[in-house]
Amino acid sequence: MADDYYRVTLPESEIPTQWYNVIPDLPEPPPPPLHPGTLEPAGPDDLAPLFPMGLIMQEVTGDSYVDIPGAVIDVLRLWRPSPLMRARRLEQALDTPAKIFYKYEGVSPAGSHKPNTAVPQAYYNHAEGITKLTTETGAGQWGSALAFACAQYGIECEVWQVAASYRQKPYRKTMMEVWGATVHPSPSNVTDYGRSLLAEDPDHPGSLGIAISEAISMAAANPNVRYALGSVLNHVLLHQTIIGEEALRQLAMVGETPDVLVGCTGGGSNFGGLALPFLREKLAGRMSPVIRCVEPAACPTLTRGVYRYDFGDTARTTPLLKMHTLGHGFIPEPIHAGGLRYHGMSPLVSHIHELGLTEAVAIDQSECFAAGLQFARTEGIVPAPEPTHAIAATVREALACKQSGQSKTILTALCGHGHLDLASYEAYIAGSIADFDLSDEALAKSIQAVPVLT
């Protein structure tokens, strides 16, 4: 390939045909989820009311690779392989000797990496005769991805969207409806839990944890309905590894290996998707990148949370997950990166972090928006607020290279575009973006609610 490339494209024929499971390659496996009643490891049968067996077996598999069904690949091919970009204009603007690459997932119909797992989740449910999926969504990236995926297999999709987002960003709801989904603001009047919260506060703003509780309750109550989760769980990260597998091949095409890999972390699926195939290479000694998680300072799960068993939802209905958590009742300040406002972290990403295989840093949103604006003006793409965190950390690294004179190769994940987040940029341009100082006291209080298992 010529040396002046901007975009590294893989032909459709080279789309990966297997997902990668890092667990067998780790020095020790992550702690299992626990049944909240018995505190015994939760087995496949415990998960069966919520997920189809095809996905449950992926959740617990010991295989290093899982074949991607042809019918799933046929949908992914609507936008995959996604491009790997060399950010030459950003490099120039930063006057850095570093080489910056970004893997761009905004080319998917829903505009983020989320359809990579929404499609196989819809596929496996459909294959087992499920006729409807329920889910929660915050800003709406996950809900719209699942709505798109369900439309592909002709199954219904019912979404509980955090009420504050439902009101502030109405177009994500419309996008879900374009794909045929039904959308409720959460708390809603269609579940007992929602009704109880609305009785206390008719204008309840909702939270991701509450929306999860509502979506789960509807799935658990109906035999032909299951629940779908857009992050956190092993099978979700498994599906997202297609990002990193493609990026590995694309970097090889231009003769590069990353010195630093940077991804933003909310529930961990975007970060894991990019990083886990590179972690395999690192564990095998074939490359040695620093792998860095970036989280919002207002929701600092990895940098300030505790590593303990906690619930995934507010109503305490999920299995207990060993993860970095700020407490299942933690309500993050209303930062614009809605996809990073989750109290917990993927147990797999948490475990890898505890093993010392990754670094983590928390960044204020004002620094992130500044980096996002610079990115838009140089690389053209308007990033979603979530990946501006990864961009901000990338800019920090590139400027450090300028100081040190090192020509590092940096790889980051641009997990989605910001076409439906322009209200956030409007606020930033108007100077009305605030940063939030999370006090030690508030954090300690929230963490007190986390169960202590002995």
Next chain:
Amino acid sequence: MADDYYRVTLPESEIPTQWYNVIPDLPEPPPPPLHPGTLEPAGPDDLAPLFPMGLIMQEVTGDSYVDIPGAVIDVLRLWRPSPLMRARRLEQALDTPAKIFYKYEGVSPAGSHKPNTAVPQAYYNHAEGITKLTTETGAGQWGSALAFACAQYGIECEVWQVAASYRQKPYRKTMMEVWGATVHPSPSNVTDYGRSLLAEDPDHPGSLGIAISEAISMAAANPNVRYALGSVLNHVLLHQTIIGEEALRQLAMVGETPDVLVGCTGGGSNFGGLALPFLREKLAGRMSPVIRCVEPAACPTLTRGVYRYDFGDTARTTPLLKMHTLGHGFIPEPIHAGGLRYHGMSPLVSHIHELGLTEAVAIDQSECFAAGLQFARTEGIVPAPEPTHAIAATVREALACKQSGQSKTILTALCGHGHLDLASYEAYIAGSIADFDLSDEALAKSIQAVPVLT
């Protein structure tokens, strides 16, 4: 290539390096623009206050091919070559023996085909020392494309956006500001013409013709400022031929030639960009596609307009252009496809149509939205309201194939995504999209204002 492809991708190295000018290949050249005072053909000097000489020479060139500067290709490579898609899921839903292909331009940073010409326009202006470009925009696709392009070359961008759109779709304005542009609602209080209209009606909704007049007046008054137009002119269509040149190569990769080619027409740049390279092949006898223009029934320039010399703007300041026109004072009903609400048509597309080389059809917007929704649910991509017209005509053709049993190959242009047009889909889903019956009387009255040259 395997026979089950969905997406036909060209490697970055095969991006076209020349634009195609169809004029030398036509049986006769299109009539020249006329100076509105002398009614003599307008020469390069007449255009110099508005455009840089690099673009003027492209406007009047007799060469069949024009080299694309390397610095322009380097920006286009941020998203080009764009994908050619086989719409297998749509074919299946329609149960048609036709093969449907669409060339997707929504992968550009601004989300449409417009940056294909915005980038070279900014480049040639910058190369001649111009420090600011002015333009008009309706729904905002063109204004955001030019804002992006100006950011790439470090020149200022000032946009007059039709006031009704400015108020209804605030996020396009924010997108332009993200790329550093200044945006005014039109009519504005920064031009004499704008102030005169606001004095009559402080809530004036504006129109494209008015916004053009304002942008032109600001450019003409300042020596370092020029004006940029997003459609209509020869050099704009020239730049857009990169679409058709790529599509030709991509179809050849899968061994297909189109029987029918379909594009929506507003000012003609998207249609011309796709169609002109195929027209070359048709004129040379190498293929024989039917080439079909699709326009909104509410703004039926080709199907119900007159082919006469008319002004391009409302204030009658442009050269006279021989084109299909509904009259320069025509204000189309407020259909959602803002990019198709222009009273005139590219003189080149008009001329080709008069030569009998193309067909034209007008379709109501309700049929277009129905087709757009079906497209989104099958192919995943949410189309902008403009290309839903092309999709509706494609669906008609595919259903005709089902009737006749013919397996035609249909190629259409999906010129942009609808991420910033979701309010229109919301209205459609809510059942509040109206069609507009343009009466013969209203049309005749508007056409009366078109000058009659003898």
